[in-house]
Amino acid sequence: MSVKSCSIKRKGCLRESIGRKSGTRLSILLVLLILVSVTKVAAQSERPNIILIYADDLGIGLLGHEGQKIISTPNIDQLARDGIRFQRSYANMLCAPARASLITGLHDAHADPFPISNAGAYVRAEESTLSAIEKSVNEKLPEVSKDQVFMGQVAQGMGYKTAQFGKLEWGFSTTHQQLVRHGWDYYLGYLDHGRAHGFYPPFLFENGKMVHYDGNTLLNAGKSIEPETEASYKERWDKNGKETYSQDIFMQGLLGFIESNKENPFFIYFPTQLPHGPVSIPEIHPDFANNDRLSSIEKEYASMVKMLDDNVGQIVEKLRELNLEENTLVIFTSDNGHEIYYSKEGRIEKPYTNIQTGERFDDHTNKYYSELAGDVFDGNGGQAGMKRSNLEGGIRVPLIIKWPEKIGKGAVSQRLTANYDLLPTIAEITGYSKPFESDGLSFYNELVGEGKEDFQHDFVVYSSFTGPTLITQDGWKLRTILSKNVFELFFLPEDLKEENDLSALHPDKLAALKTALLEACDGDYQNGLYSTRTSQIKLN
Numbered sequence: 001m002s003v004k005s006c007s008i009k010r011k012g013c014l015r016e017s018i019g020r021k022s023g024t025r026l027s028i029l030l031v032l033l034i035l036v037s038v039t040k041v042a043a044q045s046e047r048p049n050i051i052l053i054y055a056d057d058l059g060i061g062l063l064g065h066e067g068q069k070i071i072s073t074p075n076i077d078q079l080a081r082d083g084i085r086f087q088r089s090y091a092n093m094l095c096a097p098a099r100a101s102l103i104t105g106l107h108d109a110h111a112d113p114f115p116i117s118n119a120g121a122y123v124r125a126e127e128s129t130l131s132a133i134e135k136s137v138n139e140k141l142p143e144v145s146k147d148q149v150f151m152g153q154v155a156q157g158m159g160y161k162t163a164q165f166g167k168l169e170w171g172f173s174t175t176h177q178q179l180v181r182h183g184w185d186y187y188l189g190y191l192d193h194g195r196a197h198g199f200y201p202p203f204l205f206e207n208g209k210m211v212h213y214d215g216n217t218l219l220n221a222g223k224s225i226e227p228e229t230e231a232s233y234k235e236r237w238d239k240n241g242k243e244t245y246s247q248d249i250f251m252q253g254l255l256g257f258i259e260s261n262k263e264n265p266f267f268i269y270f271p272t273q274l275p276h277g278p279v280s281i282p283e284i285h286p287d288f289a290n291n292d293r294l295s296s297i298e299k300e301y302a303s304m305v306k307m308l309d310d311n312v313g314q315i316v317e318k319l320r321e322l323n324l325e326e327n328t329l330v331i332f333t334s335d336n337g338h339e340i341y342y343s344k345e346g347r348i349e350k351p352y353t354n355i356q357t358g359e360r361f362d363d364h365t366n367k368y369y370s371e372l373a374g375d376v377f378d379g380n381g382g383q384a385g386m387k388r389s390n391l392e393g394g395i396r397v398p399l400i401i402k403w404p405e406k407i408g409k410g411a412v413s414q415r416l417t418a419n420y421d422l423l424p425t426i427a428e429i430t431g432y433s434k435p436f437e438s439d440g441l442s443f444y445n446e447l448v449g450e451g452k453e454d455f456q457h458d459f460v461v462y463s464s465f466t467g468p469t470l471i472t473q474d475g476w477k478l479r480t481i482l483s484k485n486v487f488e489l490f491f492l493p494e495d496l497k498e499e500n501d502l503s504a505l506h507p508d509k510l511a512a513l514k515t516a517l518l519e520a521c522d523g524d525y526q527n528g529l530y531s532t533r534t535s536q537i538k539l540n
Contacts, residue, residue, distance in 0.1 A: 047430060048403060049328040050155065050267045051315060052422070054102070055308060056095065056167060056276035059338020060398050061370075061381030062305055070294070070377060071302045072287065075313035076400065079332055083402030084411035084447060090471065091336055091419040093387060093394040093464045096193070097530065098335035098419060099169050099271065103151040103182060105423035105438035109463045109521045109528035114171070115141045119194035121173035123219065125203070127210055134175045144181055149436035151423045152183025155267035158430040161185055163257050165250040167196045167271040176208035184269075188253045196273060198223035199280040200242040204249065215243025224278040228297040228344035236280065236300070245282050247274060251311055255318050262322045267426075272311070275304040277341025297342040298376060329403040329429065333419065337394040338379030339387040348374040352386070363389050363466070364481055367498065384498045390464035390479050391498055406448045415446050416473050418460040459513075461520040461528070468528020470517045478513040482529055487514060 060066050064073045065080050092098035096116050097108040108114065121137050152162045164187040168174045172193035179187050188206045190196040198221025203210045216222070218241040225232040254270060285303040288294055294302065312332065319325040343350045352361045354372045361368040368385055370378040385391025399417060401407065421440040426432075428442040445452040459472045467480030475493040480486065489503040489510050503510045521527040 046327055047158070047160075047265045048405065049265055049319075049324060050160075050331070050426060050429070051328060052267075052269050052331045053312060053315070053333075054099075054166075054269065054271040055332070055334040055398075056271065056273055057336060057339040057341075057387055058275060058305070058308070058334040058398065059379035059381065059386075059393070060334075060383075060396060061338065061378045062275070063398055066381055066398070068377070070288075070291070071305050073305070073309040075309045075316065076332060079312065079316075079330060079400045079402045080410075082404065082409050083330075083400060083407050084413055086399040086401075086413045086415060086417050088414055088471075089333065089397055089399035089417045089419075090395050090460055090462065091334065091397045092462055093336050093390055094530065095276075095335045096171055097463065100171070101418075101420045102335075102422060103169055104148070105151075105420045105436070105440040107418070107420055107439045107461050107463075107520070108530070109461050109468045111522035111524065111527050113527075116171040117141060117173045119172035119192055122190075122192040122195060122205075125210065130210060134177065137173055137175050138177055141178075144178075147437070149423075149434070150182040151426060152267065152269065153181075154183070154423065154427045154432045154436075155430055156183040156185065157434070158265075158432050160265045160267040160430065161261045162267045162269075163187065163254075164269045164271070165189055165254045165257075167273050167276075168193060169269065169271055176205070186257065189250065189271075195221050197221070197276070197278060199246045199273060200244065201246055204246070213244045213249070215241075217241035221246075222280060224280050226278050226341065226343060227350060228295065228342065233296060236297075247272065247307060247311065251314060255314065258315075258318050258322065258324070262324060267430075271335075272308060274308040274311075275301065275341075277301070277339070279304065279341050281307065294376065295342070295344055295347060297344065301342045302377070326404045329401065331422070332398065332400040333422075334397040335419075337383075337385065337387045337389070337392075337397065340373075340375065340379075348376075363391055364484070364486065367391065368393070369497070383496060388465055390462060390466060390469035392477075392492070392496060394464070395462055395469070401447060403447065408449060411449070413443075413446055415443055415454070416457050416460060416471065417443060418457065459516060459520075461517065463528040463530045465531050466529070467525060468517055468521055470513055470520065472513070476509060476513060478510070478517055480517075480525060480528070482525060489513070 062068050063076055065077045092101055092108055100114040101108055117137055121133055125133055156162045162183055162185045164184045166189045168190050170178055174191050186207060189204055191205050200216040200222035202216045203212045222242045224236045279297055279300045281300050281303045284299050285306040288299040288302045319328050340348055352368050352373050355374040359366060363385055370380060380386060380393030383393040385393035387394055418440060421443055424438050424440045424442040425444055428444045441455050441457060443454050445454045456473055459470050461468055461470050467482035469479040471477045475491055477490045477492050479488045487503060488501045490498045491502060
């Protein structure tokens, strides 16, 4: 069953899609039937625990089951073998809008932008200044509507103990007040995007309180330097003031939370820093120590990906140890496409440059491809573009879900899926039945394979620095470069690398998709131009 993607923010209730300017409005009877079905789902078995692992800048090509040749990812690959893997999963081209879309269930090309603050609010925070900093951030952000529903709030409302560990989940600086509003009973991590680029924090935040790590003494949390040079190598491996690695802190807290809540249904959101750079790792993984194919910084980056995979294995092992594995839903996905944090002159360089011609990529007539840029890992899996781009390499992401009690092993789905689908899906799984605004559609039936058909998007939409993009259920893609008044048309089933613009050959299809995209952007393509629509809030 196909339902148009939204053209305006709409009242959503789990798998329904209503309140558009045009398109099919589901009947009240159908909505009631959905609510009855949801209640039945929640009543049929004990509610599952849910763990959402949100990797940072993890390109789809870095995973073994997607073809990665250098870095082995056995634990993530095992998730795919034990559950379902979505091959047409999309997210935003950048971390902040991706997190906002994830926890609100809304896409990022609406006329009303996400109220995203600037980074840096907590760089020099102390206990004595913390309340003033939070007050400043909160005053510069609009009040959240009482009708707004967030992902953590959905689970919390159904009796789950909720927790977040790791990188902040909203904007570039957030506050205790916001995290509580978003539905987290407990959190431990950064509240500032800028500081989250360092892996040795002198302090983190736990439920509104500063937690200090005495061996970490660097104000910038040990953020390293790019690109790779002799000086940056020395700086990375100078361990003065770098005693406790942040990912170890988060894993200890997360595993402890599972242990202490083993008798209760819990929902854990784990937005990791890994493998976002700048590169930082306590030690080189043995898999890469003697790999002559890799430079030193490439070995370090590969070790960050490897640590993330090890962490996934540790989480699954903890569930197994506590006899929680069968009825725990483990979701693994990423916020956006691949990014290079291991640039080095003469190898792979930033700004991204064609190593054969010396020409900079423009993601239009000269698109980025790994083999042309010199990326030894092929992190975007052979696709065009990278993070920050509306090409496939920037927005197509891994999505793997394991739930042994309900999901068969080794399933592969071709359902067109957006990161903003996760909130309504989790709402259906937990039995949350109150109406809420969402651009997403639940894919619960796709998970459990009960033969019932989910409502599906006709298309999904995302913003970017060049303009919005639209991908249809049957594989057509419209991407924009608004500064050049360019509208490119691709048919992805035959052209995943986006090499052949078909706009001149299919003018009717181009016109139809431009109309649909304009409607999805609330009547103005500029709403999907991220660089002009983001709230610019200066934090004093």
